Amino acid sequence: MPNRKNIVPYRRPAPGTQPDYLFPPYASTVKRAPTKPLVVLPQTLTETTGPVFGRDEVKPGDADLTRQHRGDPIGERIIVSGRVVDENGQPVAGTLVEVWQANSAGRYPHRVDQHDAPMDPNFTGCGRALTDKQGRYRFVTIKPGEYPWRNHYNAWRPAHIHFSLFGPAFATRLVTQMYFPGDPLLERDPMYNCIPDEKARRRLISAFDWQTTIPEIALGYRFDIVLRGRKQTPFEKRR
């Protein structure tokens, strides 16, 4: 059995920065959110450890969503990059980042998606990367389109890219969505607005990034992600 040295737990979320399970404006939560009280789980070795993924599974080409088929996908090519750090500002190195998104017309190649918009045979819309030592990741893709959904009258999702991250532990697992600056659909979007804290909401919006924009090739958008961090020990605070 492993040693029993004391576990330094991950922080609980700051009030208002994470959604509740039940949020009726997002209709699907009504039949799927837990109705009984959650049991507060003490963090043990189970929650403070997590799976590791390696270069044998994630190839550099997996981060370029525009090179998965014979031809070029239709749409505006973009670079999406950023850093993954923890709540203590430390880079999260070597962690798996999965992304998926609609094509430039707002359509997913999925049996459930019946939106009357064209499929793009040159775009599947999924990719993955491992962060480098500084916690950086970088994807080449095309700008996803907005699309309608039937949640309420005239409901349209703002353009977004789904992000799934592991971090070092079971407790740091995060799935989120990245949005684009200036999108007029954000203010009416239940998913964006499920977050009570306005600053936390705004952190889901990427920033146009001149530094990562490539002349004559693609605009850059920056999206930094923060995973849960451990509570600091008195020793670390002194440093």
Next chain:
Amino acid sequence: MSLHATTSQTVGPYLHIGMTWLVTENLVRAGVPGERVTIEGRVLDGDGKPVNDASVEIWQADAKGRYGAKGFRGFGRSNTDMKGRFRFKTIKPGRVPGPRGKVQAPHIAVNIFMRGQLKQLVTRIYFPGDPSNDADPVLSLVPARRRPTLIAKKTKKTLQWNIVLQGKDETVFFEL
């Protein structure tokens, strides 16, 4: 320096596009020691209808109670099918340390993602008839009448464990 963790958002209905490549329903390679178990179940919503757009992820120790030991990663992912079913072939984990010097009963940690879930659900699978269940420091935090939702049921060849999102038999979910 203190930052706030990025807000969780739903995986939405098209999670399979991005998450299928890492589907791992068989966690065990030949030669890995431990008792083989097959865990099967369904995800059911508040109307008792199968949830066909969920992804169930598990994290567990090896037979000796070690996390991330060589030869056994301990991670599984199963996307539910049209009937809401998921499945894992794995080994029964050993016991691992718990809070305040106690030892935990064999268990598997579970994260569940789906449309209609703004953040993942967290729960655990325990093993039927294991004598250490009674003294498990996490199970004992759960009201006795709800504990059975965390313990798989033994059938002839498999362990059955359903994820019930709402209602009388609602699975116990944890705040982590």
